[in-house]
Amino acid sequence: MAGYGQFCPVAKAMELLDERWTMLVIRELLCGSRHFNDLRRGVPRMSPSLLSARLRTLARAGVVERHEDGKQVTYLLSPAGEQLRPIVEALGQWGLTWMPELGDEDYDPHLLMWDLHRNVDLGAVPPGRTVIRFSFDDVRAEDRHWWVVITAEGADLCSFDPGHPVTATVETDLRTLTRIWRGQLSWPQSQRSGELQVHGPTHVARNLPRWFHKQSILPPETAASYAG
Amino acid sequence: MAGYGQFCPVAKAMELLDERWTMLVIRELLCGSRHFNDLRRGVPRMSPSLLSARLRTLARAGVVERHEDGKQVTYLLSPAGEQLRPIVEALGQWGLTWMPELGDEDYDPHLLMWDLHRNVDLGAVPPGRTVIRFSFDDVRAEDRHWWVVITAEGADLCSFDPGHPVTATVETDLRTLTRIWRGQLSWPQSQRSGELQVHGPTHVARNLPRWFHKQSILPPETAASYAG
DNA sequence: CAGTATCCATTTCGATACTG
DNA sequence: CAGTATCGAAATGGATACTG
Numbered sequence: 213m214a215g216y217g218q219f220c221p222v223a224k225a226m227e228l229l230d231e232r233w234t235m236l237v238i239r240e241l242l243c244g245s246r247h248f249n250d251l252r253r254g255v256p257r258m259s260p261s262l263l264s265a266r267l268r269t270l271a272r273a274g275v276v277e278r279h280e281d282g283k284q285v286t287y288l289l290s291p292a293g294e295q296l297r298p299i300v301e302a303l304g305q306w307g308l309t310w311m312p313e314l315g316d317e318d319y320d321p322h323l324l325m326w327d328l329h330r331n332v333d334l335g336a337v338p339p340g341r342t343v344i345r346f347s348f349d350d351v352r353a354e355d356r357h358w359w360v361v362i363t364a365e366g367a368d369l370c371s372f373d374p375g376h377p378v379t380a381t382v383e384t385d386l387r388t389l390t391r392i393w394r395g396q397l398s399w400p401q402s403q404r405s406g407e408l409q410v411h412g413p414t415h416v417a418r419n420l421p422r423w424f425h426k427q428s429i430l431p432p433e434t435a436a437s438y439a440g
Numbered sequence: 441m442a443g444y445g446q447f448c449p450v451a452k453a454m455e456l457l458d459e460r461w462t463m464l465v466i467r468e469l470l471c472g473s474r475h476f477n478d479l480r481r482g483v484p485r486m487s488p489s490l491l492s493a494r495l496r497t498l499a500r501a502g503v504v505e506r507h508e509d510g511k512q513v514t515y516l517l518s519p520a521g522e523q524l525r526p527i528v529e530a531l532g533q534w535g536l537t538w539m540p541e542l543g544d545e546d547y548d549p550h551l552l553m554w555d556l557h558r559n560v561d562l563g564a565v566p567p568g569r570t571v572i573r574f575s576f577d578d579v580r581a582e583d584r585h586w587w588v589v590i591t592a593e594g595a596d597l598c599s600f601d602p603g604h605p606v607t608a609t610v611e612t613d614l615r616t617l618t619r620i621w622r623g624q625l626s627w628p629q630s631q632r633s634g635e636l637q638v639h640g641p642t643h644v645a646r647n648l649p650r651w652f653h654k655q656s657i658l659p660p661e662t663a664a665s666y667a668g
Numbered sequence: 669c670a671g672t673a674t675c676c677a678t679t680t681c682g683a684t685a686c687t688g
Numbered sequence: 689c690a691g692t693a694t695c696g697a698a699a700t701g702g703a704t705a706c707t708g
Contacts (some may be wrong), residue, residue, distance in 0.1 A: 217485050230538065232680080264692075280677095292538040299531060442681095488671065513670060
């Protein structure tokens, strides 16, 4: 894609940032994804070659730093990339306010659970192992059940029964949990209406909403402690 | 172009905003352009059909309002569009800081003079008619000379001699004035180095930098008073 | 002034398969 | 794990001319 041929700094910024997927890759990096396959999970509809191309472009532009530590490849935002954080947050806030409608395509249990599990507030969850099963009654069998396994080390996401005893079960539909997660609906509200039910010990049912709490976009230090 | 298939508000915002040219059209509207051909002057490399398509998309999304007053068609930002102002400003600041390099393609006397003339601080210019001629010694003859005619009513831009007596002449090269205008170089600095010369009465030479002063992005009321 | 219409070159992207 | 390779379909948009 050609540039805009304008000296305007907005134009120069958008030459880089308005390419398809680019802002979402940056969002993933802001959320703490550091490795190629982590990033892929955040943008699963993006082909790996395109993700690779975008990362190269961002690195060339000085927004992303690519580090090779032996076999391990790590992508980090440079200071320039880090300074996009308030912009990405503002775009998210704007999107939530002014483009609140979702299409059928936008509901995705993989993406939802991936985002939920990486926003577990480890400090809020009781010590020991906690296993929460999520079940979506309106999703095809294959993607219906999810397990979030929380220990002091972090939170893991499974799409199959990991075998540990389940602490509590959340039964709902994909739209409801998505709307809660986007901040358009509250947990208690949806529990009262019956759209979402938590089965398990009372204290768990009461506190669970606090365990999954979307930080707007996690600062990198915080995100690092979640790496799993 | 298909959407992203993500519930993330950033993704929903970018589905609209990351299409090529879209942010520049919004920038133009933020600067106070209200009519099709005004907008074209701000994005001259965009084909009219594409501009038309983008305006339609933005109107459908509720970011732009299209008003027909008789034959006159006016485009205005809706509240949703207006709330993009801080984002566009932040993108400009980010672009200036982190993508400061310009390519040869980015230097454009038309665009520069168009932007300069619409940022004249009418209150700072002495009463009566003031005519400033700008001459770029490194631009092909056709686009070398520009006249900015300032009266109480507003500032007009001519690419031909309008015939009025010239109050002062600015001689420089396109790169220098572009860099000044982007805030990467100061007027006095470039005058000292000789890259820019103002020929005319001393008080004019001294004050002229204050007459052209880029407001980051003009609020609409202010912009309206410049419409001409 | 405010756009439409047309048309094709180019780009871009998605899908899929494959590799060290 | 971290990508590359390939390929074709789709769409994107640039150029130009034209209209009420």
